[in-house]
Amino acid sequence: xxxxxxxxxxxxxxxxxxxxxxxxxxxxxxxxxxxxxxxxxxxxxxxxxxxxxxxxxxxxxxxxxxxxxxxxxxxxxxxxxxxxxxxxxxxxxxxxxxxxxxxxxxxxxxxxxxxxxxxxxxxxxxxxxxxxxxxxxxxxxxxxxxxxxxxxxxxxxxxxxxxxxxxxxxxxxxxxxxxxx
Amino acid sequence: xxxxxxxxxxxxxxxxxxxxxxxxxxxxxxxxxxxxxxxxxxxxxxxxxxxxxxxxxxxxxxxxxxxxxxxxxxxxxxxxxxxxxxxxxxxxxxxxxxxxxxxxxxxxxxxxxxxxxxxxxxxxxxxxxxxxxxxxxxxxxxxxxxxxxxxxxxxxxxxxxxxxxxxxxxxxxxxxxxxxxxxxxxxxxxxxxxxxxxxxxxxxxxxxxxxxxxxxxxxxxxxxxxxxxxxxxxxxxxxxxxxxxxxxxxxxxxxxxxxxxxxxxxxxxxxxxxxxxxxxxxxxxxxxxxxxxxxxxxxxxxxxxxxxxxxxxxxxxxxxxxxxxxxxxxxxxxxxxxxxxxxxxxxxxxxxxxxxxxxxxxxxxxxxxxxxxxxxxxxxxxxxxxxxxxxxxxxxxxxxxxxxxxxxxxxxxxxxxxxxxxxxxxxxxxxxxxxxxxxxxxxxxxxxx
Numbered sequence: 001x002x003x004x005x006x007x008x009x010x011x012x013x014x015x016x017x018x019x020x021x022x023x024x025x026x027x028x029x030x031x032x033x034x035x036x037x038x039x040x041x042x043x044x045x046x047x048x049x050x051x052x053x054x055x056x057x058x059x060x061x062x063x064x065x066x067x068x069x070x071x072x073x074x075x076x077x078x079x080x081x082x083x084x085x086x087x088x089x090x091x092x093x094x095x096x097x098x099x100x101x102x103x104x105x106x107x108x109x110x111x112x113x114x115x116x117x118x119x120x121x122x123x124x125x126x127x128x129x130x131x132x133x134x135x136x137x138x139x140x141x142x143x144x145x146x147x148x149x150x151x152x153x154x155x156x157x158x159x160x161x162x163x164x165x166x167x168x169x170x171x172x173x174x175x176x177x178x179x180x181x
Numbered sequence: 182x183x184x185x186x187x188x189x190x191x192x193x194x195x196x197x198x199x200x201x202x203x204x205x206x207x208x209x210x211x212x213x214x215x216x217x218x219x220x221x222x223x224x225x226x227x228x229x230x231x232x233x234x235x236x237x238x239x240x241x242x243x244x245x246x247x248x249x250x251x252x253x254x255x256x257x258x259x260x261x262x263x264x265x266x267x268x269x270x271x272x273x274x275x276x277x278x279x280x281x282x283x284x285x286x287x288x289x290x291x292x293x294x295x296x297x298x299x300x301x302x303x304x305x306x307x308x309x310x311x312x313x314x315x316x317x318x319x320x321x322x323x324x325x326x327x328x329x330x331x332x333x334x335x336x337x338x339x340x341x342x343x344x345x346x347x348x349x350x351x352x353x354x355x356x357x358x359x360x361x362x363x364x365x366x367x368x369x370x371x372x373x374x375x376x377x378x379x380x381x382x383x384x385x386x387x388x389x390x391x392x393x394x395x396x397x398x399x400x401x402x403x404x405x406x407x408x409x410x411x412x413x414x415x416x417x418x419x420x421x422x423x424x425x426x427x428x429x430x431x432x433x434x435x436x437x438x439x440x441x442x443x444x445x446x447x448x449x450x451x452x453x454x455x456x457x458x459x460x461x462x463x464x465x466x467x468x469x470x471x472x473x474x475x476x477x478x479x480x481x482x483x484x485x486x487x488x489x490x491x492x493x494x495x496x497x498x499x500x501x502x503x504x505x506x507x508x509x510x511x512x513x514x515x516x517x518x519x520x521x522x523x524x525x526x527x528x529x530x531x532x533x534x535x536x537x538x539x540x541x542x543x544x545x546x547x548x549x550x551x552x553x554x555x556x557x558x559x560x561x562x563x564x565x566x567x568x569x570x571x572x573x574x575x576x577x578x579x580x581x582x583x584x585x586x587x588x589x590x591x592x593x594x595x596x597x598x599x600x601x602x603x604x605x606x607x608x609x610x611x612x613x614x615x616x617x618x619x620x621x622x623x624x625x626x627x628x629x630x
Contacts, residue, residue, distance in 0.1 A: 036473055037465075041450070043443060044442075045447055047439060069240055076237075082477075089205070090482075091205060091208075092199050092205070111202050114211060
């Protein structure tokens with residue numbers, strides 16, 4: 001990005017904490033993507049193990065399906081911030097391309113604020129659900145019956161990260177808008 | 182507020198935020214949440230996250246990321262190139278054999294990878310240059326690949342089919358089997374067209390040669406030795422074994438569909454490790470990141486679509502619309518045509534995943550009331566959504582082709598693809614007249630419904 005000189009002088013102080021936040025989140029996302037990848041592969045192995053155990057060793061399976069559900073749901077929610085960082089959540093862009101650049105920038109900011117509002121609301125409700133599950137000791141209804149705070153906490157952390165990611169993107173956009181280009 | 186106005190407002194608000202360009206998952210979630218707050222009892226908003234979790238925590242739905250992992254593992258390895266090379270070696274003697282080999286390669290690859298864009302780029306990156314080198318017109322070459330790639334959402338293990346099975350509460354195994362006959366029909370139509378079109382281009386080249394002495398690569402005949410033919414086979418065999426192994430595990434009753442997904446992913450990773458020595462974390466990273474990116478995007482859309490339909494059904498919007506459609510007492514075929522047209526229009530803008538989850542509660546009850554087999558309809562609807570992958574304005578596969586062959590003008594790609602859209606419409610018509618093409622195979626293996 002090309003800045004004017006004045007811009008560098010005045011903008012840098014405000015930009016520093018923002019860049020630090022960007023860097024921290026990028027680092028967290030990187031870790032989370034690695035963990036999610038491992039979780040996905042692990043789920044594959046758990047299900048394979050389930051087939052082998054049931055058909056060759058004739059042992060009944062009870063925990064495999066639910067474990068894979070937790071692993072995959074965790075991978076999906078946790079990596080949603082990383083996907084948002086790549087702008088990987090698809091949107092309909094048919095009309096967007098026809099807008100003049102100025103209007104389009106405003107539209108983009110509005111859309112991101114809307115996404116942020118929804119994700120933050122969802123994250124907040126996930127926290128209350130997690131608290132409820134923890135305090136009341138919710139368990140899944142299956143015979144194995146694992147505690148539900150495990151998947152709920154993965155969902156909660158994932159949605160919180162996603163909200164922070166969108167928030168940083170909104171701040172970035174507002175900052176770049178106030179700067180002359 | 183009357184039910185009609187709430188329904189119209191719900192639909193209108195959704196269209197508005199979606200066309201504003203908000204990511205589909207968030208748009209669906211936001212509209213659903215807003216309507217929960219405005220029109221549903223205050224307690225219901227508190228259960229929104231539990232709702233989404235419970236809808237998503239189904240092992241059938243969560244098998245989707247594993248199928249994507251299997252596809253990505255195969256798609257990012259040189260398997261596509263090998264598969265294509267072997268088929269070409271065996272089919273080059275047929276007029277238009279190269280084009281036909283590409284159609285077959287797409288179908289086989291699609292069945293292994295289960296993804297339409299992955300098939301296009303895996304087979305197309307080897308197939309399009311090869312076809313052009315042999316004098317095929319660029320439009321024709323890209324049409325074959327774009328259309329062949331769409332078989333990915335029809336052939337098992339198609340993600341689209343998994344969602345349809347969940348939304349329509351139909352047996353996934355039966356649905357997979359019902360897709361095989363129609364997929365073979367499409368392969369035959371595509372191959373037949375490739376042969377016919379090749380002959381036309383060949384004749385034109387011949388006339389040019391006789392009149393003006395312009396030599397075309399089309400007139401060149403390839404010679405491949407028996408050694409060439411057999412040399413490529415060992416590389417393809419393991420993948421064919423993977424494909425059949427997974428099918429046997431599923432239909433032999435050894436594994437559930439989700440276990441099959443896990444097994445397939447592990448086997449695919451094992452095969453690329455042993456055949457192409459892709460196994461270090463550094464080499465696996467692009468495969469895993471591509472998988473996560475696609476799965477997370479899809480699963481969030483799925484979760485939010487389910488929330489969206491939950492709200493739609495709680496507010497009785499879906500039931501009333503369905504009842505209204507039934508009350509019109511349209512004749513069966515008018516009803517089917519109207520519904521399919523709606524799917525075509527939605528296909529202009531929305532990915533198949535959202536179309537299925539958003540429309541199923543509205544369109545399936547009237548179709549059932551009119552006596553249509555929902556397994557058969559799942560196949561028809563999928564073929565219609567395949568068309569949406571190759572026709573403008575969205576046509577995902579067209580853009581994949583643009584990526585792998587950037588020098589072919591978009592115009593040529595679009596015109597090259599159009600005959601295939603026609604062939605798909607023809608296939609839908611044939612399936613309406615002979616529904617047995619879809620239902621017979623499933624009935625034969627799993628017993629009548």
